[in-house]
Amino acid sequence: MVWIGTSEEPAPTETLECISLLDAMQRAGVPCELHVFDKGGHGFGLGVIDFSNAFEWPSEIFRIDWTTGKSERVYREKNRLITDVALPPTGPSYLVGIEKLDRLTDSPVPGKLKVLRSEDLANWKEMDVDYRATAHRAMISALDDHNLWIATDTGMILKLAASK
16 A cells, blocks of 8 residues: 655646556556545655565555655564554554464454554554454544544444543
């Protein structure tokens, strides 16, 4: 999944390049998503890369600078499968995923839901989540630091309290 923000009309070159990249990936049979938001800084984005069972890491998160073409890994853990990101217009960034107890990315057993928060995309702190929350995949929506919602593929919808 690639997340980009743009506040320009018409769409900047970086957005059009992302669409071309998405098209090429889909033609190559690579599962991918592109999310374009009309608010956000110019020329940046976050990308979530999901790996197959053959890889050491279940997923990695990259900060992408569309103006230079450079990317920088901002998160990866061997026991975390990150499935979504949220970058509200103000405040911190969020990652949502599951705790992996095995190497199978498509395990039939759901994992414990995990949410991480960062002010600088370098230091991630785990947030408190209902201990009963499990999933194979989760999606997050964050309007701001006080309105955080998570939906899981196991049918749970959670509203998270703002972190201090």
